[in-house]
Amino acid sequence: MDQDTVLVMENISKSFPGVKALSDVHLVVRKGTVHALMGENGAGKSTLMKVLIGIYAADNGRIIFQGQEVAIPNTATALKLGISMIHQELSPVPYMSVAENLFLGREPVNKLGLVDKKTMAADTRKLLARLDLHINPQAQMHELTVAETQMIEIAKAISYDSSLIIMDEPTSAITDREVEHLFRMIRNLKAKDVAIIYITHKMDEVFKIADDITVLRDGQHVATVSAAETDNNGLIRMMVGRELANIFPKEDAPIGEVVLSVRNLTRKGVVEDISFDLHRGEILGMAGLMGAGRTEVIESIFGVKTIDSGEIMVKGQRMHIKMPADAIKGGLSLLTEDRKRTGIMGVLSVQDNMTIASLDNYAFGGFLRKKVISDTCQQEKSRLDIKTPTMGQLIKLLSGGNQQKVLVSRWLLTTPDILILDEPTRGIDVGAKSEIHRLMSKLAQEGKAILMVSSELPEILGMSDRVLVMYEGRVTGEFVRKDATQENIMRAATGNMTVMA
Amino acid sequence: MTTTNIEETKAKGLNREWMNAFLKKYAIVLILLAMFILMSVLAPAFLQPRNLLNVVRQISVIGLIAMGVTMAIILTGIDLSSGSVLAVAAVVAASLAQRSDWPTRMYPNLPELPVIVPLAAGLVVGALCGLINGALIAKFKIPPFIATLGMMTAARGVALLYSDGRPISTLTASFNFLGQGEVLGVPFPIIILIIMAVITHVMLNNTRFGRHVYAVGGNEQAALISGVSLDSVKMKVYTYAGLLSGLAGVVLASRISSGQPGLGSGYELDAIASAVIGGTSLSGGIGTVWGTMVGALIIGVLNNGLDLLNVSAYWQMIVKGAIIIVAIIIDERKNR
Numbered sequence: 001m002d003q004d005t006v007l008v009m010e011n012i013s014k015s016f017p018g019v020k021a022l023s024d025v026h027l028v029v030r031k032g033t034v035h036a037l038m039g040e041n042g043a044g045k046s047t048l049m050k051v052l053i054g055i056y057a058a059d060n061g062r063i064i065f066q067g068q069e070v071a072i073p074n075t076a077t078a079l080k081l082g083i084s085m086i087h088q089e090l091s092p093v094p095y096m097s098v099a100e101n102l103f104l105g106r107e108p109v110n111k112l113g114l115v116d117k118k119t120m121a122a123d124t125r126k127l128l129a130r131l132d133l134h135i136n137p138q139a140q141m142h143e144l145t146v147a148e149t150q151m152i153e154i155a156k157a158i159s160y161d162s163s164l165i166i167m168d169e170p171t172s173a174i175t176d177r178e179v180e181h182l183f184r185m186i187r188n189l190k191a192k193d194v195a196i197i198y199i200t201h202k203m204d205e206v207f208k209i210a211d212d213i214t215v216l217r218d219g220q221h222v223a224t225v226s227a228a229e230t231d232n233n234g235l236i237r238m239m240v241g242r243e244l245a246n247i248f249p250k251e252d253a254p255i256g257e258v259v260l261s262v263r264n265l266t267r268k269g270v271v272e273d274i275s276f277d278l279h280r281g282e283i284l285g286m287a288g289l290m291g292a293g294r295t296e297v298i299e300s301i302f303g304v305k306t307i308d309s310g311e312i313m314v315k316g317q318r319m320h321i322k323m324p325a326d327a328i329k330g331g332l333s334l335l336t337e338d339r340k341r342t343g344i345m346g347v348l349s350v351q352d353n354m355t356i357a358s359l360d361n362y363a364f365g366g367f368l369r370k371k372v373i374s375d376t377c378q379q380e381k382s383r384l385d386i387k388t389p390t391m392g393q394l395i396k397l398l399s400g401g402n403q404q405k406v407l408v409s410r411w412l413l414t415t416p417d418i419l420i421l422d423e424p425t426r427g428i429d430v431g432a433k434s435e436i437h438r439l440m441s442k443l444a445q446e447g448k449a450i451l452m453v454s455s456e457l458p459e460i461l462g463m464s465d466r467v468l469v470m471y472e473g474r475v476t477g478e479f480v481r482k483d484a485t486q487e488n489i490m491r492a493a494t495g496n497m498t499v500m501a
Numbered sequence: 502m503t504t505t506n507i508e509e510t511k512a513k514g515l516n517r518e519w520m521n522a523f524l525k526k527y528a529i530v531l532i533l534l535a536m537f538i539l540m541s542v543l544a545p546a547f548l549q550p551r552n553l554l555n556v557v558r559q560i561s562v563i564g565l566i567a568m569g570v571t572m573a574i575i576l577t578g579i580d581l582s583s584g585s586v587l588a589v590a591a592v593v594a595a596s597l598a599q600r601s602d603w604p605t606r607m608y609p610n611l612p613e614l615p616v617i618v619p620l621a622a623g624l625v626v627g628a629l630c631g632l633i634n635g636a637l638i639a640k641f642k643i644p645p646f647i648a649t650l651g652m653m654t655a656a657r658g659v660a661l662l663y664s665d666g667r668p669i670s671t672l673t674a675s676f677n678f679l680g681q682g683e684v685l686g687v688p689f690p691i692i693i694l695i696i697m698a699v700i701t702h703v704m705l706n707n708t709r710f711g712r713h714v715y716a717v718g719g720n721e722q723a724a725l726i727s728g729v730s731l732d733s734v735k736m737k738v739y740t741y742a743g744l745l746s747g748l749a750g751v752v753l754a755s756r757i758s759s760g761q762p763g764l765g766s767g768y769e770l771d772a773i774a775s776a777v778i779g780g781t782s783l784s785g786g787i788g789t790v791w792g793t794m795v796g797a798l799i800i801g802v803l804n805n806g807l808d809l810l811n812v813s814a815y816w817q818m819i820v821k822g823a824i825i826i827v828a829i830i831i832d833e834r835k836n837r
Binding site for chain 2 (some may be wrong): 302344355466
């Protein structure tokens with residue numbers, strides 16, 4: 001092992017009941033570099049990292065950290081060695097302050113053994129200033145935005161003065177400006193010889209920040225290359241093991257009559273005066289920055305939140321939607337952005353999750369026909385190529401992409417006319433992503449109307465027939481496909497009114 | 502490695518997986534079996550049919566309310582009021598089932614009523630208490646722990662007020678049959694328990710409502726967005742739990758031929774213990790009727806066996822407490 005290497009993981013294997021999550025994986029990380037770990041969901045990236053920080057014990061293999069073979073039985077040991085991790089799922093303590101969250105488990109104490117709040121506040125202020133974060137140390141975590149919470153998690157990981165920091169999709173909840181900020185932090189860390197293992201699905205980030213790239217596929221090591229030696233397509237090829245013919249398989253679909261019209265939809269202080277039409281066969285993209293009010297608009301349409309004024313018409317009929325059940329009856333469906341919080345029921349089976357919105361279809365005289373349900377689920381499984389050992393498997397044990405497919409299936413089984421998809425491909429791997437895009441195209445061709453909220457500009461540009469742009473609760477732009485350019489959308493998303501006919 | 506070797510390893514792996522799955526699913530039954538064998542060895546009287554029937558008779562009341570409690574827990578709720586609601590139903594039912602030749606009847610001018618009347622009255626009173634619980638939880642958004650804690654205290658007060666703090670006794674023979682009768686040698690309360698267990702099981706597994714219960718417990722927000730009416734599911738679950746408590750009250754009053762306002766005190770805790778020992782998860786979405794029934798049996802066998810072994814009542818409480826904790830530890834481990 002040479003002097004420049006901080007971490008070597010050798011022949012790491014790990015099995016779970018029914019799955020071989022890792023087999024003989026190796027990973028070598030050099031000091032002061034950013035090492036991107038890539039692969040589709042379920043490729044084993046998270047498992048490998050959990051082995052590294054002591055959440056899982058590997059079945060075999062060894063870990064050499066800073067020249068010494070180490071055993072890491074728990075996260076405390078990992079932290080002591082100098083390995084910290086920013087988890088993909090944020091886990092702040094909501095009713096404690098920023099300072100208390102940062103120093104959780106290592107609070108400074110005074111002579112009496114009580115928590116030294118002054119020192120804690122001062123240290124927090126110093127840390128935040130060093131990282132150029134303008135967040136009040138005394139603010140309660142639940143008062144922060146998602147992006148701020150994410151930045152605090154990053155600050156926390158940095159504050160351990162680790163020599164290796166693992167970042168699991170650190171940019172999934174933050175805006176471009178904050179991404180730039182994060183990258184500056186990462187460059188500073190690199191200058192101090194800190195190594196970063198960076199997990200992401202976003203290609204542009206990898207090429208912007210990574211030095212080395214290791215690709216995993218199906219729990220196996222595929223390749224380790226230097227970022228300079230590969231490109232977008234090469235990387236995708238390694239990840240999926242096949243060429244993706246077209247990243248955005250949008251095909252033309254005949255645009256039909258208006259099926260959904262929203263008029264002057266208003267929720268005071270949240271969304272103002274939203275009006276738009278959605279046609280059969282159309283994919284309408286809804287773009288905007290985080291907090292622009294897009295999710296709030298669709299939640300209002302779907303009856304999750306009540307509106308103050310405005311009208312919703314489905315196929316020319318005025319709808320009175322008081323709760324989601326009413327919307328579903330009207331032929332709407334909503335794939336929510338936060339799979340874990342508002343999508344899956346983790347401890348329920350794949351089958352239960354898939355059929356929960358369409359149970360009426362299988363109920364005869366009040367009783368459910370189990371045979372019809374399981375047949376339907378098997379069909380859906382093969383139609384969407386959902387990877388699960390059985391339909392009785394708990395959905396939380398599936399990879400993110402497969403969970404998302406189950407949720408798509410949940411809604412298709414209600415035979416909706418209108419599909420509202422909120423960040424349909426967030427946090428899922430390229431393979432599943434393009435499958436979902438292809439499915440959207442196909443559904444539009446079948447005459448479904450699709451309203452897609454997305455924060456990924458390439459997705460908006462690639463999939464939409466028409467684009468609505470929101471800024472601070474209002475629609476600030478509307479573009480047909482040919483006028484929808486990155487520049488036009490960004491201009492509207494930052495508050496410059498440019499409504500085009 | 503040759504192909505055969507690989508296949509052998511695979512088969513071994515599968516076997517182990519299958520064993521693990523089996524143990525996970527039936528750990529609780531194995532514990533019951535182990536206790537059964539242990540008790541039979543230590544106290545030969547345990548295995549006598551009369552004694553075994555006695556065990557089941559004793560758990561029939563707890564078993565009824567435990568099913569309702571299970572459903573509340575699946576919803577990430579709880580029902581602390583079941584013991585008190587049982588008492589209200591017991592005194593109301595008993596007051597409508599007194600023999601006409603008894604001089605100090607509660608309603609002196611009431612004719613002797615057919616058994617269906619006190620039975621229905623007990624069920625309605627129970628369901629009504631449950632409906633109030635459900636309304637407090639669903640409409641007023643009061644945490645189930647608090648709503649049912651309030652009901653626990655208030656319902657006990659209602660039972661005392663209604664009966665003026667005295668037992669209501671000397672009940673008709675037809676009413677007494679509910680708790681004391683036998684059909685083909687099987688005590689009637691056991692038959693009631695089995696019927697209700699089957700109904701509840703089918704309701705949870707084979708109806709839309711049942712799947713909605715698990716969905717709401719598994720993830721309330723996701724269930725709402727999938728078109729489940731949260732309020733309606735919650736109201737129905739707590740009303741049904743109340744109904745079961747009412748039925749348990751009728752059965753208990755009948756068994757002891759007397760409606761007493763102090764009945765069922767502390768039963769809610771045994772019911773919660775049964776549900777939890779039976780694998781119902783306090784974080785919601787997980788729980789089965791048969792699991793809870795096994796849980797109730799474990800408590801029943803424990804009570805009975807320790808009695809037969811002449812273990813002091815004080816020690817019995819300690820052992821019971823320990824068993825509950827051990828069951829949860831096992832449950833936590835298997836869910837990891």
